[in-house]
Amino acid sequence: MACSMADSKALLRHLTSRQARRGALVFAFWAMLLMLVSTIGATYIIPGQTQQSAYGDDWDDLGSFRAEVASMGVETTALVSSPLLLSEIDNPEQAIFVISGVERDTISLPRFTGDENIIDLKESDGYTSSEIAAIKDFVKAGGTVLLMDDFGYSAGLALEYGLEYSGHHLYDGEAWARQLGYQYVWANETSAFNFTSTSGSVANSIHPCLRDVDMDGIIDLLDDAPYDPNVGGIITIENVGLCAHRWDETTGEWDFSESYNLLTNSPSAFEKTSSFNPAENRYAIVTSTLDSYLDTNDDGNLTIGFEAAGIEGDEQGPFAIYVRYCVDRMCLDSDSGRVHFVSDGSILINSLYDAGPLSPYSRAVPENDNRKWVLDLVAEALLLGNSSTSATDDAIVVFDESRHQQTTPMGDTYNLLYYLLVYFTNDWMAMLMLFLALFIILEAVLIRKDDPDDWRHV
Structure with a gap:
């Protein structure tokens, strides 16, 4: 018994010794470092689809x-860290922020809400509240955002504008591409610039590639006298600029149609109750x-409801x-x-964008208006208020690559480190937590430091 107690005391003295504490500290450091590296490395060890x-x-x-936009003289760049950097754009009214699939969630830190909840322990999916605020400020300053997503992490951003994703697959009993499969759904709109049932088309007001006040067949940007139908202008491949997709060089005809026949790939849909609200300047265009239905039970089949039997249909x-x-109302202000x-x-992937018999990706993909639709969007955003069809030197299209998995481990590592740098120097909650962590570490160092001996004069 005495020997056992002596051994216990010796073990206790060893565990509380300076050498043991140092060893435990070194072990904890390397263990935490290993956990951090393995957590980050799991992204690359586990195969993912880029x-x-x-x-x-x-x-x-x-x-x-992206290549076609760049070929038209518009600067294109990628955002690999965080949308917080959108505030650095000098002329947001000449900028487009493109989000195509939000495949990754974001860092979730507690934040003060300013309402009765006081504090929220979890951020919204996809983007933090600070990033969403930065995107909203970008839009308020005149910027354009193109958000394309179906089952990703963009629900939080959409909800800020009162819009809700359904979270279910959309199928159509008739309007699907039979050359490809039922997951490819057609969506057609014959009057895309008639935002409400009573407003009529606003194409003449908001789209520079369609505005033709004197109705002479020459858009105002290329018309020598926009208000005189007796005076036209000359259209050439050199002066069509961002409206080149509307001009047929072979026939010399200009496409003034306001219809789009879009081809989607495994789409979702927006909730009916939130998609159309003109009072909040939110318009369902396409x-x-x-014959379409949402697969609400996610079984891949159309389920006909039978209320008496308690069966909920799609x-x-x-x-x-x-x-x-x-x-602003109907985007009438430039x-x-x-x-x-x-x-x-x-909707803009290469196989759908470069569709048709000459497609380098798949000749089975039918021709569609996906390219026409998005180039209309680019021209509308970058030419409103311009006096020509060419983009200004300030025009820029920014692609959000921060939520995409990269093709190489070093690319993902760079994105992560850059994201942490931007996030912890722009988000106030992250900066507060970083300051508190550094303060606690500094205090711990000061507490552990031995006081110097008093000076003694001999």
């Missing part, structure tokens, strides 16, 4: 769209057909697929910020 990158050339990337269409939000919501994150 897609929807603006700089990729695979069938499911957006390289064709909807599915009456929700019948139509559903909004493309919704436009305007800071400086009005706007947000374009699409419930399909892959």
